[in-house]
Structure formats: C-alpha cells, structure tokens
Amino acid sequence: MNETHFSPHAPALPGEPIPFLLHFFRHYTGWCALVVLLEIGSSASGILTPYAIGQIVGGVTDAINVREQIFTAVAFPLGLYIVLNLSEVLFSRASASCRIVVAPRLRAQVTSELYAWLQHHSHRFLSNNFAGALASRISETSTSVNMTLWTLVFDFLPIVVTLTVSVALLWYASIPLALFTLVWALLFLSISYQLARRCRPLAHKSAEARSITIGKVVDAVTNLASVRLFAMLGFERDYLKNFLNNEITAARRWLWSNERILWFQYSLALILKVGTLLFALWLWQRDRISVADFVMSISLSLLIINEVRNISRRFIDLFEYIGNITNGVYTIVREHEITDSPGAKPLQVTQGCIELRDVTFSYVPGSPVFENLNLRIEGGQRVGLVGYSGSGKSTLLNLILRLYDPQQGSILIDGQDIRNITQQSLHAQISLIPQDPGLFHRTLLENIRYGRPDANQEEIELAARGADAHEFIERMPSQYESLVGERGVKLSGGQRQRISIARVIVKNAPILIMDEATSSLDSVTEQAIQNSLNTLMQNKTVIVVAHRLSTIAHLDRILVFSHGRIIEDGSHAELLAANGAYTQLWTRQTNGFLVE
Numbered sequence: 194m195n196e197t198h199f200s201p202h203a204p205a206l207p208g209e210p211i212p213f214l215l216h217f218f219r220h221y222t223g224w225c226a227l228v229v230l231l232e233i234g235s236s237a238s239g240i241l242t243p244y245a246i247g248q249i250v251g252g253v254t255d256a257i258n259v260r261e262q263i264f265t266a267v268a269f270p271l272g273l274y275i276v277l278n279l280s281e282v283l284f285s286r287a288s289a290s291c292r293i294v295v296a297p298r299l300r301a302q303v304t305s306e307l308y309a310w311l312q313h314h315s316h317r318f319l320s321n322n323f324a325g326a327l328a329s330r331i332s333e334t335s336t337s338v339n340m341t342l343w344t345l346v347f348d349f350l351p352i353v354v355t356l357t358v359s360v361a362l363l364w365y366a367s368i369p370l371a372l373f374t375l376v377w378a379l380l381f382l383s384i385s386y387q388l389a390r391r392c393r394p395l396a397h398k399s400a401e402a403r404s405i406t407i408g409k410v411v412d413a414v415t416n417l418a419s420v421r422l423f424a425m426l427g428f429e430r431d432y433l434k435n436f437l438n439n440e441i442t443a444a445r446r447w448l449w450s451n452e453r454i455l456w457f458q459y460s461l462a463l464i465l466k467v468g469t470l471l472f473a474l475w476l477w478q479r480d481r482i483s484v485a486d487f488v489m490s491i492s493l494s495l496l497i498i499n500e501v502r503n504i505s506r507r508f509i510d511l512f513e514y515i516g517n518i519t520n521g522v523y524t525i526v527r528e529h530e531i532t533d534s535p536g537a538k539p540l541q542v543t544q545g546c547i548e549l550r551d552v553t554f555s556y557v558p559g560s561p562v563f564e565n566l567n568l569r570i571e572g573g574q575r576v577g578l579v580g581y582s583g584s585g586k587s588t589l590l591n592l593i594l595r596l597y598d599p600q601q602g603s604i605l606i607d608g609q610d611i612r613n614i615t616q617q618s619l620h621a622q623i624s625l626i627p628q629d630p631g632l633f634h635r636t637l638l639e640n641i642r643y644g645r646p647d648a649n650q651e652e653i654e655l656a657a658r659g660a661d662a663h664e665f666i667e668r669m670p671s672q673y674e675s676l677v678g679e680r681g682v683k684l685s686g687g688q689r690q691r692i693s694i695a696r697v698i699v700k701n702a703p704i705l706i707m708d709e710a711t712s713s714l715d716s717v718t719e720q721a722i723q724n725s726l727n728t729l730m731q732n733k734t735v736i737v738v739a740h741r742l743s744t745i746a747h748l749d750r751i752l753v754f755s756h757g758r759i760i761e762d763g764s765h766a767e768l769l770a771a772n773g774a775y776t777q778l779w780t781r782q783t784n785g786f787l788v789e
C-alpha cells in the first residue's frame with residue numbers, strides 16, 4: 194500500500210471489469226480460502242440439521258409406546274442436532290470476523306489504486322470529467338468490489354453448498370425427490386442468472402445517471418456563491434431536476450427489471466415448496482419413504498427456499514455491483530493520454546534552454562492553436578509573452594509543462610525531447626505560478642512546504658518574507674498553522690498568489706513560469722514582491738505571461754502573440770522602436786492595463 198502512495202508511477206490496472214476484480218481478489222486468496230472453508234462448514238451444519246430433525250421425529254415415532262425411553266431413543270440425533278447448531282454459529286461468526294479484517298483493507302486498496310491511476314490522467318481528461326463524478330465513481334467502485342467478494346462468498350457459496358448437500362441427502366432418502374430438487378435448482382440458477390445478466394446494462398445506466406447527478410451537484414455547490422450572486426437558486430434547482438429525472442427513469446427501469454426477476458424467483462420457490470410437499474406425500478402414501486425422510490424433505494425444501502429468497506436479491510445486487518464496477522473501470526481505468534515513454538530518463542537541466550520545433554497543436558481537431566511554431570528561448574533568458582486573450586500564451590505554457598502533447602513537432606529542454614524524459618523530473622525542474630493558484634485545504638505551512646517537502650520552518654519563513662506573505666500570515670489567528678479553506682477561499686486573491694509565490698521560492702527550480710502571477714496584487718504589494726521575484730528570476734530561464742505590460746517591460750525579450758503566431762520578438766526598447774503591434778498595445782494601455 195505504501196508503495197502505491199509514494200511511487201510516482203500508477204499501478205498496472207486491468208481495464209475490464211472481471212480482470213479488474215480478480216486483480217484485487219488475488220491479494221486475498223488465503224483469506225478467501227479460509228472464509229470459503231468456514232462458510233462451507235456453516236452451510237453444511239445448517240443443511241444437516243433437517244437430517245437430525247428427521248431422525249428425531251423418526252425416533253419419536255418408533256418410541257411412541259415407550260415414552261419414558263424417548264431420550265435414549267433419540268440420544269444420537271439430539272446430540273447431532275445440538276452440535277450442528279453450535280458449529281453453524283461458530284463457523285459463521287468466524288467467517289464474519291475474517292470479513293472484518295479484510296473488508297476495510299480491500300476497500301482502501303481499491304480506492305488507493307484507482308486514485309493513483311486517476312492522478313496520471315491528462316489535463317484534457319480532467320477538464321472533460323467532473324471532479325465530483327470521478328470521486329463518486331472511485332467510492333462506488335471500491336464499495337462494489339468489496340460487496341462483490343462478500344456476495345460471492347457469503348451468499349452464493351452457501352446456496353451452492355446447501356443445494357449440493359440437500360440433493361445428496363434427498364438422494365439417500367428418495368432418488369425421485371432428489372432429481373426433482375436438482376432439476377429445480379438448475380432451472381432456478383440458470384434462469385435467474387440469465388435474467389439478471391439482461392438487467393446489467395440497466396444497472397450500468399442507472400449508476401451512470403447517478404454519478405452524472407453527483408457531478409452536477411458538486412459543480413453547483415462549488416459555484417454556489419456565483420449562483421446566489423446571479424440570483425439563480427431556482428434556476429439551478431430546475432437545472433438539476435432534469436438530471437434527477439434521468440436518474441429516476443434509469444433507476445426505475447433497473448428496479449422494474451429486478452422486480453420481474455423476483456416474480457419469477459418467488460413463483461419457482463412456490464413450486465418447490467408445494468411440489469415437494471405433494472410429491473413427498475405421494476411417495477409416503479406408496480410407502481416409498483419413511484416418516485423421518487418425509488419430515489427431512491419438507492424441512493430441506495423450506496431451508497432451500499429460505500436461502501433462495503436471499504440469493505434472488507443477491508443475484509440482482511451482484512449485477513448492480515458489476516454495473517458500478519464497469520462504470521468506474523470504463524471511466525477511470527482508461528489508457529493514459531500522456532505517459533512516460535519506455536526508458537524515459539530524468540531531465541538534466543544545464544542551461545535551461547527551451548526550444549519548440551515545428552510545433553502544431555490543437556485542443557479540438559480541425560482548429561489548431563499553433564501551426565509549425567518555432568521558438569528558442571536561451572538558458573537564463575527572461576521572456577515575456579503578450580497578446581490578446583485567446584492568442585495561445587497559456588497553451589504554450591501547457592505544452593512546455595507537457596500537460597498536452599503537440600500533434601506534430603517537438604519541444605526540447607537543453608536538447609532533451611520532453612516526450613523522452615520522465616514527467617516527474619520535468620515538473621520538478623519547472624516552477625509554475627498560475628493565474629489562479631489552487632491551494633489545499635491544509636495549513637499555510639503545508640501549502641508553502643508543498644514546493645519542497647523537506648524545507649524547514651526557517652526556509653519557509655524566509656520564502657514567505659520573500660513573497661511578502663510573512664506579515665499577513667503572522668496576523669492570522671493560528672499564523673503558519675492556519676487552515677486556508679477549500680482551494681484557499683479563506684484568503685484574498687492576492688494572499689493566495691503570495692502563498693503560491695512563496696511555494697515557488699521554496700521549490701527553487703531552474704525554470705520559472707509565471708502566468709499572470711501578479712495580476713491579483715495591488716500596485717503597492719506588487720512593487721513589494723517585485724524585488725523578490727527579480728531575485729527569484731536570477732540564473733533561471735523565465736517565461737512570464739502578463740496583460741499588464743509594465744510587469745514585463747524590463748525582461749530580456751518580449752514575444753507578441755496573435756492567433757497562435759509570434760508576430761513580434763525583441764526587447765521592450767526594440768519593439769517600441771519597431772512601432773508595430775507591441776507599440777500599439779503599449780500606447781493603448783491605460784494605467785498599465787491591456788485594453789481587451
């Protein structure tokens with residue numbers, strides 16, 4: 194388990210539901226074998242009890258005229274009856290204890306491995322799926338894997354044992370009665386299985402509808418502040434209603450199909466109950482079975498029906514679990530879009546030179562953001578990217594960080610194609626300060642330490658001072674131990690940004706990327722941390738995206754983007770002298786802001 198937590202690699206997971214189940218079950222074969230033995234013991238004890246009852250009744254009938262000797266007459270079957278009841282209880286409690294040991298671990302293991310797999314999915318996958326729906330699928334899948342195991346062991350196994358032993362006992366009492374029960378059992382199991390299997394797609398659809406609704410609820414709850422501020426509470430409830438209606442329809446279809454199975458199963462159970470009674474009476478009338486066997490047959494048929502009542506529900510449940518697992522596996526255990534190539538090596542940064550060669554990239558087929566883009570940023574160079582919104586600046590950063598792979602061309606860092614190096618090492622060598630830094634709902638200390646887990650308190654405070662964050666942290670009730678709220682909502686935008694800068698100071702990677710890093714800061718705070726940023730930028734390759742041109746005017750080089758192309762390239766002074774697009778942007782800025 195620990196390996197799963199700390200390894201940067203995703204564990205291998207089968208992408209089909211049944212191999213996926215077996216992948217987890219194989220870790221518990223020893224435990225499962227023990228539980229199977231205990232359950233066989235428990236079921237066999239339960240099923241032999243009617244035999245003991247039959248023998249007691251037989252003994253009572255024989256001793257009808259010598260009542261004072263009744264206990265001697267039934268001593269053996271009575272002892273057997275007590276031992277069987279006792280062992281049934283002991284075996285079943287022992288197997289339940291095994292479940293207590295195994296079940297929480299199995300559930301945790303499925304959650305952990307699915308989560309590890311999810312961590313390696315691409316940015317595109319995560320943008321296309323609701324976080325809430327993914328979390329609910331992980332939870333449903335791990336519960337269902339667990340329940341599948343226990344349903345097989347605790348419900349299906351006993352019925353198989355019960356039917357086998359019943360038929361054997363009946364065979365000994367009366368072959369026709371045994372054949373009748375055997376044919377009935379085979380019919381019951383095969384038709385139940387077929388019916389339940391047909392319901393499987395409905396179970397799958399119902400699970401899917403449920404997770405879509407949960408995704409929508411999580412999305413709405415995350416944006417609840419916007420919902421309120423736009424006075425859209427009613428609208429959101431109506432919006433959710435459509436998904437709830439789909440969920441209701443899917444669930445009803447699934448439940449009706451279950452109901453049909455239950456009707457069939459209950460009818461078949463009735464046939465067994467009445468059929469055994471009539472058949473046993475008929476056999477007794479012809480003196481082909483004894484009173485003891487007559488009582489045993491009736492008790493056995495009642496016992497079988499009791500088990501069967503459980504199994505009919507369990508068949509349906511089993512297919513629901515398989516439906517949930519299928520849903521989870523097909524959603525999460527898909528092939529990763531971006532993976533480390535075989536034999537990928539760690540990135541070695543010597544200069545920090547970044548080069549794009551003939552890069553063509555589109556998010557959506559047919560509308561490329563870049564076509565044959567070429568760019569070389571020398572090691573240690575500090576480059577500003579400007580251009581109107583949607584011109585491709587953030588996309589360029591996404592490609593350098595390998596959040597997406599270009600369809601054509603290559604990106605190299607110090608001559609190493611980033612497709613041939615490990616993603617872990619790539620991300621370790623690049624620091625990013627994004628537009629909207631998402632913080633963890635953990636303490637400020639933990640959030641800053643995220644940049645380098647072994648950083649000590651002193652280094653963290655130094656970084657916080659560098660990012661002009663120390664003062665506001667000290668004013669907080671629990672200082673560095675203060676919790677920041679989900680995604681850092683308890684902090685202002687500027688404070689979040691400063692924590693994110695402190696984190697990057699602690700990380701101190703050789704390549705630094707800032708995407709509108711200081712956009713949430715007021716001019717006074719920006720000025721205060723500009724010095725630390727300048728210090729941070731020293732001896733690093735730096736790419737800064739900024740709409741406020743004053744923040745990048747002092748950089749070595751400025752690239753002007755327009756519709757995915759670099760239309761101007763030079764220093765601030767050179768670009769102003771060229772009197773082109775940059776000059777237009779510069780002159781159209783009011784108070785340092787780009788007019789959109």
Ligand SMILES: Nc1ncnc2c1ncn2[C@@H]1O[C@H](COP(=O)(O)OP(=O)(O)OP(=O)(O)O)[C@@H](O)[C@H]1O
Pocket residue numbers: 320556557562580581582583584585586587588589
């Ligand atoms: N995940 C995505 N899926 C599809 N299209 C996207 C995605 N992200 C960005 N785009 C599109 O790609 C183009 C470039 O977007 P990009 O975010 O790189 O622009 P930008 O220059 O960084 O804009 P801004 O200054 O507003 O951040 C835009 O047309 C945008 O709509």
